[in-house]
Amino acid sequence: xxxxxxxxxxxxxxxxxxxxxxxxxxxxxxxxxxxxxxxxxxxxxxxxxxxxxxxxxxxxxxxxxxxxxxxxxxxxxxxxxxxxxxxxxxxxxxxxxxxxxxxxxxxxxxxxxxxxxxxxxxxxxxxxxxxxxxxxxxxxxxxxxxxxxxxxxxxxxxxxxxxxxxxxxxxxxxxxxxxxxxxxxxxxxxxxxxxxxxxxxxxxxxxxxxxxxxxxxxxxxxxxxxxxxxxxxxxxxxxxxxxxxxxxxxxxxxxxxxxxxxxxxxxxxxxxxxxxxxxxxxxxxxxxxxxxxxxxxxxxxxxxxxxxxxxxxxxxxxxxxxxxxxxxxxxxxxxxxxxxxxxxxxxxxxxxxxxxxxxxxxxxxxxxxxxxxxxxxxxxxxxxxxxxxxxxxxxxxxxxxxxxxxxxxxxxxxx
Amino acid sequence: xxxxxxxxxxxxxxxxxxxxxxxxxxxxxxxxxxxxxxxxxxxxxxxxxxxxxxxxxxxxxxxxxxxxxxxxxxxxxxxxxxxxxxxxxxxxxxxxxxxxxxxxxxxxxxx
Numbered sequence: 001x002x003x004x005x006x007x008x009x010x011x012x013x014x015x016x017x018x019x020x021x022x023x024x025x026x027x028x029x030x031x032x033x034x035x036x037x038x039x040x041x042x043x044x045x046x047x048x049x050x051x052x053x054x055x056x057x058x059x060x061x062x063x064x065x066x067x068x069x070x071x072x073x074x075x076x077x078x079x080x081x082x083x084x085x086x087x088x089x090x091x092x093x094x095x096x097x098x099x100x101x102x103x104x105x106x107x108x109x110x111x112x113x114x115x116x117x118x119x120x121x122x123x124x125x126x127x128x129x130x131x132x133x134x135x136x137x138x139x140x141x142x143x144x145x146x147x148x149x150x151x152x153x154x155x156x157x158x159x160x161x162x163x164x165x166x167x168x169x170x171x172x173x174x175x176x177x178x179x180x181x182x183x184x185x186x187x188x189x190x191x192x193x194x195x196x197x198x199x200x201x202x203x204x205x206x207x208x209x210x211x212x213x214x215x216x217x218x219x220x221x222x223x224x225x226x227x228x229x230x231x232x233x234x235x236x237x238x239x240x241x242x243x244x245x246x247x248x249x250x251x252x253x254x255x256x257x258x259x260x261x262x263x264x265x266x267x268x269x270x271x272x273x274x275x276x277x278x279x280x281x282x283x284x285x286x287x288x289x290x291x292x293x294x295x296x297x298x299x300x301x302x303x304x305x306x307x308x309x310x311x312x313x314x315x316x317x318x319x320x321x322x323x324x325x326x327x328x329x330x331x332x333x334x335x336x337x338x339x340x341x342x343x344x345x346x347x348x349x350x351x352x353x354x355x356x357x358x359x360x361x362x363x364x365x366x367x368x369x370x371x372x373x374x375x376x377x378x379x380x381x382x383x384x385x386x387x388x389x390x391x392x393x394x395x396x397x398x399x400x401x402x403x404x405x406x407x408x409x410x411x412x413x414x415x
Numbered sequence: 416x417x418x419x420x421x422x423x424x425x426x427x428x429x430x431x432x433x434x435x436x437x438x439x440x441x442x443x444x445x446x447x448x449x450x451x452x453x454x455x456x457x458x459x460x461x462x463x464x465x466x467x468x469x470x471x472x473x474x475x476x477x478x479x480x481x482x483x484x485x486x487x488x489x490x491x492x493x494x495x496x497x498x499x500x501x502x503x504x505x506x507x508x509x510x511x512x513x514x515x516x517x518x519x520x521x522x523x524x525x526x
Contacts, residue, residue, distance in 0.1 A: 379482055383473065
């Protein structure tokens with residue numbers, strides 16, 4: 001290896017920054033260049049739809065590290081730097097200003113972008129997405145004077161935005177194509193509880209209906225539903241999912257399949273190039289299939305693992321997925337892949353907290369969801385995650401019995 | 416400087432299973448009381464990262480894992496063990512007396 005060899009990271013979201021952090025912690029002494037397309041210091045994304053919109057947290061408070069940390073660790077953080085091309089034969093990355101950087105190892109942590117709505121009027125001023133810190137600041141400002149807000153999409157982002165907007169005094173309508181909220185993400189009873197919570201808070205939920213058109217002369221004035229109904233509004237927030245940002249990898253001829261294709265060690269089809277986070281499709285050994293995850297935990301774990309693998313280790317990634325969503329005083333946590341289950345077992349933990357376990361046809365636990373106030377379900381979902389990892393087949397009556405400790409079931413598995 | 420400790424009764428020893436944790440609120444502060452294989456321990460109740468009750472988390476051996484982002488602390492030293500937690504957890508002395516778990520808090524106020 002040349003003494004001036006550099007590791008270049010494209011993307012300074014959670015995975016990219018965690019990788020930089022881990023590379024230094026693991027003793028990488030060479031150059032370390034972190035390309036951040038956004039003009040702002042790298043930040044954590046989970047608060048954007050929650051505490052930032054609620055005006056409880058500033059973007060400065062969301063920073064992953066302060067500037068001193070990058071300096072002290074000799075991480076060459078380049079803000080506003082976009083990679084436009086990878087020349088694999090020369091091992092260089094070309095930036096949009098025409099300059100190029102030679103890499104010894106390259107990490108693509110390009111993340112995901114908000115899926116764009118392709119209906120008439122979707123480009124009118126007042127139609128907003130929520131992905132970046134700049135998006136969040138813009139929405140936060142607009143929620144400052146109470147507005148009529150239409151949220152298109154009843155997924156996690158849409159629902160978190162709805163909860164924040166109504167808490168700030170806006171009138172909120174959520175329009176969801178599915179017959180219920182979070183169709184593939186959580187079992188029906190979790191969705192029912194969330195629906196009730198949003199309706200109690202005053203959100204007008206319209207399920208089973210699409211949006212045909214967004215209308216307005218100079219700016220958004222209303223959305224027109226599939227049944228012809230008009231919902232007057234000042235802002236439209238679109239939350240219809242995210243798409244992996246694969247353009248750079250694709251143009252470089254790397255394999256793509258619903259994301260940048262990597263092996264179990266997060267290496268792409270080019271041995272000098274790795275990828276991690278929302279943008280990658282990786283083989284998940286536990287579930288025996290290729291998956292792509294859009295979650296904080298995945299970015300956190302993969303960022304650390306990919307860093308060690310770039311330094312020559314070959315750690316594989318097969319953590320059971322885990323994520324959370326906060327809406328009002330409720331937290332929803334999900335472990336595993338509930339959609340793989342055929343039976344749902346309910347467990348009433350308390351008057352406030354309920355868990356749902358998903359068992360497959362063989363009785364193996366494959367998913368778990370919990371809903372409750374604050375962190376009421378955190379511990380149980382974490383144990384469920386471990387049960388899933390061990391392919392446990394706990395007796396349904398035990399799972400359903402709140403007096404039977406989940407930790408005990410775990411110990412029984414281990415025995 | 417020595418600070419005077421005030422011993423506050425937090426719970427009965429039998430209230431916490433081994434390798435488990437209990438929340439204890441006192442004077443508008445929240446604490447976590449742990450029962451490990453080799454005794455009782457106590458710390459501040461909030462995670463040092465974000466506002467989450469550590470007592471809602473999972474005890475794994477001598478570690479407590481925050482229920483919000485799964486950051487872990489060493490219960491015996493307060494050391495943060497993995498990201499995203501990076502600030503040390505404030506511990507408090509504990510003693511057992513007649514089957515009661517007492518937590519030692521500085522009389523001047525809490526950390």
